[in-house]
Amino acid sequence: MFERLKSDIRCVLERDPAARSGFEVFLCYPGFHAVRNHRTAHFLHTHGMKMLARAISQLSRFFTGIEIHPGAIIGRQLFIDHGMGVVIGETTVIGDNVTLYQGVTLGGTGKETGKRHPNIGNNVMVAAGARVLGPITVGDYAKIGAGAVVLKDVPPYATVVGVPGHVVKIAGCPRTPDGTPACTPGAEDCSAVPDCPSATASAKPRDQIDLDQINLPDPVEMELTKLRMRIAALEAALQECEDRQEEK
Numbered sequence: 001m002f003e004r005l006k007s008d009i010r011c012v013l014e015r016d017p018a019a020r021s022g023f024e025v026f027l028c029y030p031g032f033h034a035v036r037n038h039r040t041a042h043f044l045h046t047h048g049m050k051m052l053a054r055a056i057s058q059l060s061r062f063f064t065g066i067e068i069h070p071g072a073i074i075g076r077q078l079f080i081d082h083g084m085g086v087v088i089g090e091t092t093v094i095g096d097n098v099t100l101y102q103g104v105t106l107g108g109t110g111k112e113t114g115k116r117h118p119n120i121g122n123n124v125m126v127a128a129g130a131r132v133l134g135p136i137t138v139g140d141y142a143k144i145g146a147g148a149v150v151l152k153d154v155p156p157y158a159t160v161v162g163v164p165g166h167v168v169k170i171a172g173c174p175r176t177p178d179g180t181p182a183c184t185p186g187a188e189d190c191s192a193v194p195d196c197p198s199a200t201a202s203a204k205p206r207d208q209i210d211l212d213q214i215n216l217p218d219p220v221e222m223e224l225t226k227l228r229m230r231i232a233a234l235e236a237a238l239q240e241c242e243d244r245q246e247e248k
Contacts, residue, residue, distance in 0.1 A: 031080030
């Protein structure tokens with residue numbers, strides 16, 4: 001129990017530069033409190049004391065602003081930063097080393113019973129205000145951009161943005177809105193992506209949690225850039241034709 005407690009504190013210290021000490025985390029971090037309360041509630045929930053588990057869950061929600069259903073399964077070192085407005089549904093499964101920011105919803109899509117909430121892999125980051133809805137799977141090391149609404153499975157190492165959410169990058173390889181690679185062949189950052197023109201058999205994706213919420217690809221800008229380049233090429237070709245006509 002104490003090892004799990006120390007692990008939960010350590011993950012906050014590692015991922016939040018504002019955390020100055022373990023005592024500060026223990027005393028002042030609502031995300032830490034919510035996770036600890038959930039571990040107690042989940043134990044009671046799985047041992048037949050569902051009403052007491054739900055009561056603890058609701059008390060925790062009142063004090064932290066974070067709602068985690070006691071039926072949710074949460075792995076090691078979940079870090080909920082700030083946390084206000086976070087909702088985690090009953091059949092959600094969260095892996096190890098996951099980071100959630102304020103306003104995140106891991107929810108269902110209707111009144112269906114059974115499995116109706118997402119599975120979140122290991123080392124995933126879900127940015128502020130994102131919604132991940134339905135019995136979908138978010139792969140290991142994936143990153144969900146702020147405000148995204150994710151309704152489909154997300155492959156490992158992918159970055160998802162937009163409403164509805166779509167993959168704009170896998171590892172370091174940027175994607176067009178239809179999911180095809182948009183990198184320059186030979187690009188080093190995306191050499192580990194299987195369907196990328198730069199892929200190499202021996203390369204492996206980067207093995208680290210990516211908490212960058214700002215430097216995300218803009219798929220609309222990518223398409224506009226391609227259109228501008230195409231227009232410039234057509235204008236150059238047209239000018240060449242006009243020059244030839246004048247020479248005649």
